Structure formats: structure tokens, C-alpha cells
Amino acid sequence: MNIAIVDDEKHCIESLEMDLETLELGHHIIFKTSKPMEALLELPKLKVDILFLDVEMPLLNGFELLDQLDKIDFDVIFTTAYSEYALQAFKNKAFNFLLKPVDIDELKDVLEDWKKEQQKRSYLLDETAVKDLLSKIKNEGFVKSKIAIPTVNGFEFLKTEDILYCQSENNYTKIFLQTGESKLISKTLKDVEKTLCNYLFLRIHQSYLINPKYLKQYNKTDGGYVIMDNGNSLPVSKQKRHLLIEFYDIISRN
Structure with missing residues (x-):
């Protein structure tokens, strides 16, 4: 589980890091920044599974950051102190939404849901593999x-x-x-x-x-x-x- 964290409040990044370490999920934090413009430049270069993304940030908020990325091949979990952003987060195809201060039990539930979703995705990929194999058998023996x-x-x-x-x-x-x-x-x-x-x-x-x-x-x-x-x-x-x-x-x- 490769994780990136983007939040303009450094203490929020540190708190989230500590919670993730406590949960021992076998994760790797491969990128973290309090500067959204830096995230805009670096995220496309990385193989990220989950992005924890703050909404309210100076210069570029979380929604605007996603809009400017050419490709989003990771899941986004928005983090914010404002519950009114929840609907907009899901409209932006967020995997989930966490209110600050982040509760460690809620964090655990969200990440367990993510793991279950990954298993479902793996199942669908395997189904595609079966169909491809059957097509080869039918056409080529x-x-x-x-x-x-x-x-x-x-x-x-x-x-x-x-x-x-x-x-x-x-x-x-x-x-x-x-x-x-x-x-x-x-x-x-x-x-x-x-x-x-x-x-x-x-x-x-x-x-x-x-x-x-x-x-x-x-x-x-x-x-x-x-x-x-x-x-x-x-x-x-x-x-x-x-x-x-x-x-x-x-x-x-x-």
C-alpha cells in the first residue's frame, strides 16, 4: 500500500503518519508535502495507491489539484475539518472522506474497506483473464x-x-x-x-x-x-x- 499525503498543515501530516504506524497496515508513505504545487509536480512520477488529500489549502485546494492532474490512477481519501465538502468529494470520485481530527478507528475502517475493494478489482481482472484465455482456446487451440x-x-x-x-x-x-x-x-x-x-x-x-x-x-x-x-x-x-x-x-x- 503506497501512500501519499498532501496537507498544508504539517501537524496533520505528522498525526496521520503516527496513526498509520500504529495500525501497522504494511504501508509505505512514499510522498508527503504541505505544498499542493509540489504535489502537482511530483504525484505523476510516483506509483501511489492512496492519496490522503486535504481540501482547504492555499493557492490550490484539493479539488483544483485533482482537476489539474492529467491522470489519476490512485484512490483519493479527502481529509478536512469541514463536513460540507463531503458531497463535493464524492462527486470528485473520492474513495472516501475523513473529518479532522481524524479518528484512528475510522481511518482503520476506511483502509479495510479499501483493501476489500482491491480484492474485488483483482477478481474482475481475473475474470477478464479467463475470457482472454477462452478466446485463445476457441480461436487457436x-x-x-x-x-x-x-x-x-x-x-x-x-x-x-x-x-x-x-x-x-x-x-x-x-x-x-x-x-x-x-x-x-x-x-x-x-x-x-x-x-x-x-x-x-x-x-x-x-x-x-x-x-x-x-x-x-x-x-x-x-x-x-x-x-x-x-x-x-x-x-x-x-x-x-x-x-x-x-x-x-x-x-x-x-
């Missing part, structure tokens, strides 16, 4: 191709159809093949996923990317896991269960 993986002396070419699954090993990825071999490469699983998602591989967990061709069984018990054709059991994260179920439900109907 299971694509047969090769990918190049780095070796000490150059590259090795692997058939994507021979890959059972990939497992994260911190900044490395171990690729398991249907021959029983495995290859350890110096790429993160996220990088490997960018390549293999074009060949209908599914991310079922933060540590696992599978080839559905070799999926033998999905079991909902014990938190959810799959069994691959080689007999190995792999966990399915709670966030990815619906993706796996929906994918195969639609496959079975087509």
Missing part, C-alpha cells in the same frame, strides 16, 4: 511453441507443451518438465508468467504457474490444491480458486 531460457553458455529452447508447471524460488524460477527434468533459471516467476500466459498457463498461487494440459485433479479441501499428472500437489491460493473453477467450468461446456 492449445498453442504449440517454444520459449528460450538462459543458460551459462547461451540459451536452451523448451517446448511450452513439455512444461508441467513453474515454481518461484525467490528471484529464480524452477521449470518442471513432463520428462521429469527441472530447469532453474535466473528470472522471477512474474517474468516467466508474462511469457507463458500467451500459451494458456494459469497462475494458481504466488509461487506456482501451471500448464492446464497436465492438470489431473482439483481438490477444494485443505485450503485447495491441484494434483498434476506427475503426482505433485500444488496449493491454490484463495484469490485464485474462482479463476481455476470458472476456467474449467467454461471449458467443460464448450
Whole structure:
């Protein structure tokens, strides 16, 4: 959770920082300023998730600041001592609104609501991923191709159809093949996923990317896991269960 704070009252920034630290939400305050003009220049350069934005500020109020930004790819939580700004805040598509002095329990509730909303957004993105995969299957079938993986002396070419699954090993990825071999490469699983998602591989967990061709069984018990054709059991994260179920439900109907 990358947080930015813009408030012309420095003591309000400090108070909000202390409350966030008390809540221990795993956040990072990547930008804070009491000067709205500085925020106008710096915010477009940053990857912000939530902006806590004061309304009443000299030279440029919070609403005017947002109006002058070319792109707003973060959620805004307005903070102000004046409740009459609430309606205008929501008209400006604010995620939420907090009255000063900010109550720490209200702050906690707002941020928990934000986290829930992020999960919903993730679900919608996964639904889009399912539709894209199904479209590829319908139009192209299971694509047969090769990918190049780095070796000490150059590259090795692997058939994507021979890959059972990939497992994260911190900044490395171990690729398991249907021959029983495995290859350890110096790429993160996220990088490997960018390549293999074009060949209908599914991310079922933060540590696992599978080839559905070799999926033998999905079991909902014990938190959810799959069994691959080689007999190995792999966990399915709670966030990815619906993706796996929906994918195969639609496959079975087509």
C-alpha cells in the first residue's frame, strides 16, 4: 500500500503518519508535502495507491489539484475539518472522506474497506483473464511453441507443451518438465508468467504457474490444491480458486 499525503498543515501530516504506524497496515508513505504545487509536480512520477488529500489549502485546494492532474490512477481519501465538502468529494470520485481530527478507528475502517475493494478489482481482472484465455482456446487451440531460457553458455529452447508447471524460488524460477527434468533459471516467476500466459498457463498461487494440459485433479479441501499428472500437489491460493473453477467450468461446456 503506497501512500501519499498532501496537507498544508504539517501537524496533520505528522498525526496521520503516527496513526498509520500504529495500525501497522504494511504501508509505505512514499510522498508527503504541505505544498499542493509540489504535489502537482511530483504525484505523476510516483506509483501511489492512496492519496490522503486535504481540501482547504492555499493557492490550490484539493479539488483544483485533482482537476489539474492529467491522470489519476490512485484512490483519493479527502481529509478536512469541514463536513460540507463531503458531497463535493464524492462527486470528485473520492474513495472516501475523513473529518479532522481524524479518528484512528475510522481511518482503520476506511483502509479495510479499501483493501476489500482491491480484492474485488483483482477478481474482475481475473475474470477478464479467463475470457482472454477462452478466446485463445476457441480461436487457436492449445498453442504449440517454444520459449528460450538462459543458460551459462547461451540459451536452451523448451517446448511450452513439455512444461508441467513453474515454481518461484525467490528471484529464480524452477521449470518442471513432463520428462521429469527441472530447469532453474535466473528470472522471477512474474517474468516467466508474462511469457507463458500467451500459451494458456494459469497462475494458481504466488509461487506456482501451471500448464492446464497436465492438470489431473482439483481438490477444494485443505485450503485447495491441484494434483498434476506427475503426482505433485500444488496449493491454490484463495484469490485464485474462482479463476481455476470458472476456467474449467467454461471449458467443460464448450
